[in-house]
Amino acid sequence: MSDARPDKATPQPITAPQELEILIRARYAIIYVVSWEENRVEQQLRDIAERRKKQLLCWSVTTGMTKSGSPTSAPRQKGLADPIEALDTVIENKEPAIYLFKDFHPFMRMRDSNVAVIRKLREVATALSDSYKTLVISSPLVDISSELEKVVTVLDYPLPDSHDFDKLLRRICDDVAAHSTLKISLTQDDREKLIQAALGLTLQEAENVFAKTIVTDGHLAADDLSVVFSEKQQIIRKSGLLEYYESATDVSDVGGLDLLKEWLKKRSLAFSDRAKQFGLPPPKGVLLVGVQGCGKSLCAKAVSRMWNMPLLRFDMGRMFASLVGSSEENIRRAISVAESIAPVVLWADEIDKAFAGSQGSANTDGGTTARVMSTFLTWLSEKQKPVFVLATANNISQLPPELLRKGRLDEIFFVDLPNAVEREQIVQIHLRKRGRDPQSFDIKQLVAASEGFSGAEIEEAVISSLYDVFYLQKELQTADVVAAIQETVPLSRTMAEGVSALRTWAEGRARFASRRDVGESQQVRRKLEM
Numbered sequence: 001m002s003d004a005r006p007d008k009a010t011p012q013p014i015t016a017p018q019e020l021e022i023l024i025r026a027r028y029a030i031i032y033v034v035s036w037e038e039n040r041v042e043q044q045l046r047d048i049a050e051r052r053k054k055q056l057l058c059w060s061v062t063t064g065m066t067k068s069g070s071p072t073s074a075p076r077q078k079g080l081a082d083p084i085e086a087l088d089t090v091i092e093n094k095e096p097a098i099y100l101f102k103d104f105h106p107f108m109r110m111r112d113s114n115v116a117v118i119r120k121l122r123e124v125a126t127a128l129s130d131s132y133k134t135l136v137i138s139s140p141l142v143d144i145s146s147e148l149e150k151v152v153t154v155l156d157y158p159l160p161d162s163h164d165f166d167k168l169l170r171r172i173c174d175d176v177a178a179h180s181t182l183k184i185s186l187t188q189d190d191r192e193k194l195i196q197a198a199l200g201l202t203l204q205e206a207e208n209v210f211a212k213t214i215v216t217d218g219h220l221a222a223d224d225l226s227v228v229f230s231e232k233q234q235i236i237r238k239s240g241l242l243e244y245y246e247s248a249t250d251v252s253d254v255g256g257l258d259l260l261k262e263w264l265k266k267r268s269l270a271f272s273d274r275a276k277q278f279g280l281p282p283p284k285g286v287l288l289v290g291v292q293g294c295g296k297s298l299c300a301k302a303v304s305r306m307w308n309m310p311l312l313r314f315d316m317g318r319m320f321a322s323l324v325g326s327s328e329e330n331i332r333r334a335i336s337v338a339e340s341i342a343p344v345v346l347w348a349d350e351i352d353k354a355f356a357g358s359q360g361s362a363n364t365d366g367g368t369t370a371r372v373m374s375t376f377l378t379w380l381s382e383k384q385k386p387v388f389v390l391a392t393a394n395n396i397s398q399l400p401p402e403l404l405r406k407g408r409l410d411e412i413f414f415v416d417l418p419n420a421v422e423r424e425q426i427v428q429i430h431l432r433k434r435g436r437d438p439q440s441f442d443i444k445q446l447v448a449a450s451e452g453f454s455g456a457e458i459e460e461a462v463i464s465s466l467y468d469v470f471y472l473q474k475e476l477q478t479a480d481v482v483a484a485i486q487e488t489v490p491l492s493r494t495m496a497e498g499v500s501a502l503r504t505w506a507e508g509r510a511r512f513a514s515r516r517d518v519g520e521s522q523q524v525r526r527k528l529e530m
Contacts, residue, residue, distance in 0.1 A: 016157045020136075021048050024098065028153050029128035029135065030121065035157035036140045037202050038102055042068060045098055045136060054132070055097040059086050059104075068100070083107045087120045096132035104137045110145040118145050125151035159340065160203050162273060165195045168203060172210050172220075186220065192272060193308065194220070197228040200341030205231055229310050232341045236312060241334040243313040245347065249301035255429050255455060256422025257295055260288075260413050260513035264299075268307050271343045271386050282343070283410050285380070285389030287351075287403070289396055289510060290415030291499055292491060293456030296392040300347040303390060311345045312338055316354035316372075327368050331375050335383075343386035352393040355400055373400070380408040396505050404509075413513040414506035417492055417499070418455055422514060423447045426455045430462045442478040449485045452492040461485045 014022070023031050035041050042058065046068055049056040056068040064080035080086050083104070090099050107117040124135055137152075144152055160168075169191060186194070198206045209231040213224045236244040251261060267283045269275055275282075288296040304311035314334065338346050348354075355373060377400075380389065389409065393399055404412060418426055427446045428438040450458050465484040469476045492499050506512070 016155065017044050020044060020155060020157075021051075023153060023155065024048060024052070024134045024136075027129065027132075027134070029125040030148075030152045031134065031136045032142070032144065032152050032154045033136055033138045033157050034140065034142055034154065035138060037157070037159075037204070038138055040160075040203060041136075041138050041157060042100060045100055049098050052098075053096070055095060056100065057097055058100045058102065060102040065089060083117050084120055087117070087124050090124055090133065090135055091127045093133070097134075099133070099135045101135065101137045103139055105139040105141055105143040108137075108144050108148060110147065114145075118147050121148055122151055159200060160206070162195045162199065164203060165198050165206060166191070168206060169194065169210070172207070172214075176214065192274075193225065194228065196271060196343060197225045197308065199343060200235075201228075201231060225308055232310050232344075235341055236310075236337065241330055242337055242346075243315060245301070245304075245311045245313045247301040247304050247311050249298060249305060251302045251306050253429060253433075254295055254298050254302050255426035256418050257299065257415065257513045258515060259511065260299065260415075263411065263413075263511075264303055264306060271307070271309075282386040283388055284383070285346075285391065285409045287409050287412045288390070288392045288415055288513070289399075289412060289502075289506065290394070290513070291417055291454060291502060292394050293454035294415045294417060295455050296415050297347075297349055298455075300345070300349070300390045300392065303388075304345045307345065307388075309343055309345050309388075310341065311347055314338075314346050314348040316348075316351075327372050328375060331372050335376075335379050338387050339383070339385040344388070346387050346389045348389060348391040350394065351391040351403075352395045352398040355398055355403070377402050377408065396502065412510040414502075414510040415513045416503065416506075417452060418458075419514065420447050420451075422455075423450050423453070423458065426458050427462070430459045434462065434466060436476060441481070445478055446481055446485070449482045453485070453488070453490045454492075457488060457490050458485075461488055464488075 020031070020033065033041050042056075046056050048054075049068075057065055058068050059065045059080070061081055061083070065086055080089060086101070106112065107114050108121070110118060128135060142154060144154075169186070173186065194210075198209070201209070206228075209228050210220060213220050213227045216227070233244040233246075236242050251264075254261070263286075270280050271282050288299060290296060301311065338344055380403075391403075391409070402408070424443055424447050427441075427443055427450070431438045431441060450461070453461070461484040462481060464487075465480040466476060468484065469480050
């Protein structure tokens with residue numbers, strides 16, 4: 001006989017709307033719903049009230065107490081715009097009801113001297129605990145006096161998911177088909193790309209941007225992702241902590257780094273619903289370590305184009321503020337903004353400089369840098385949202401071991417000086433970018449002359465030669481580029497010891513971003529006995 005037991009079905013996580021109804025049925029007195037989508041919360045409460053045979057009454061400081069769904073011109077009770085009067089009505093009413101108080105958080109802060117309102121809320125909590133009434137407070141911010149922490153239950157109401165946006169897209173397509181001569185035909189792939197791009201927006205923001213796209217060019221398709229990203233750019237600008245980087249760099253503009261490109265290409269579809277159903281988690285991130293000017297930052301710009309995702313630049317310098325506790329709050333806000341528009345690529349450039357002061361932070365800034373770094377590292381290991389972190393570093397000695405361990409980032413790649421094949425690609429890219437035909441140049445001679453040069457140094461040599469021939473009023477030739485290369489002292493010579501130390505560290509500790517030429521790698525590691 002077999003003792004195999006049937007597998008139990010994996011329990012599905014409880015959604016925020018389900019959790020809200022459970023709290024109401026369990027007679028939680030005061031529920032604080034954190035959401036930017038006031039109308040969506042109200043609609044959900046209306047559905048719950050209908051199922052539970054209750055009234056839904058809404059309050060705001062401008063309208064007073066009104067029945068949900070009633071027109072704004074409907075007569076309202078006098079005096080109920082005052083929060084104390086409104087809370088008294090909640091206590092005195094005997095009928096089963098749900099009360100939605102909109103943007104009530106300014107009255108719940110002790111620093112604003114709301115002593116009477118805070119006391120009244122405690123009385124409401126006591127009065128409602130043995131009734132069929134519930135007070136729901138909706139606000140985009142969590143701001144609660146410490147006196148209310150034990151009587152208020154906080155519920156985060158997340159932004160719409162892919163299912164919500166799919167319903168919105170279907171409704172928009174049906175509305176357009178019924179009231180316009182425009183025809184919208186979305187393939188399943190187009191629909192999925194638009195939905196993925198819209199994640200992080202509210203339903204109202206998504207509806208606005210889809211309507212804007214239809215009005216602009218008369219159709220809605222996957223190539224309208226840039227319009228969706230422009231809406232996300234507005235969110236970033238308002239935060240002031242992250243920089244929205246509109247990348248024009250394609251992966252074909254990056255010379256070499258074939259192993260890194262292949263790794264990124266394999267993960268390009270990992271953010272889709274199909275990948276989730278397959279059992280794939282979204283990739284967490286990657287750390288690029290290596291020689292300056294070899295394409296690390298260029299890769300960050302290219303990956304956002306490859307994956308059709310917004311690119312946010314994370315500048316640690318913006319996080320630090322003079323007020324005590326403000327720096328820690330800034331990094332939490334920056335992380336929250338990045339997660340709110342996920343999926344997104346978060347580019348942390350030269351992260352080694354940000355970590356440089358963390359070890360001696362207690363003696364220099366009272367531990368602020370260390371706490372900021374700790375918050376960032378904890379988020380890296382625990383984040384659930386599809387935020388792909390692409391960090392770059394030049395000086396590995398300043399990176400803490402906590403950052404390098406598996407789990408926070410998926411992989412560490414070492415970006416070395418380009419080999420001969422990669423230098424050939426880089427020379428051709430920069431000649432073509434400046435309107436020159438690479439076939440007109442002796443590429444092999446340029447590759448040989450630029451041995452030990454980084455990609456940035458090759459680009460500067462091409463630009464320098466263009467300055468020279470422009471001044472001489474002649475056309476660019478191979479000899480002009482070679483002359484510019486020979487006048488340049490590359491970093492691999494200026495900082496030969498540092499480059500050698502980087503290579504020694506990377507051996508066995510990191511994956512190489514490029515396929516190494518055996519002859520070149522042996523030549524680099526050769527040791528001479530004098």
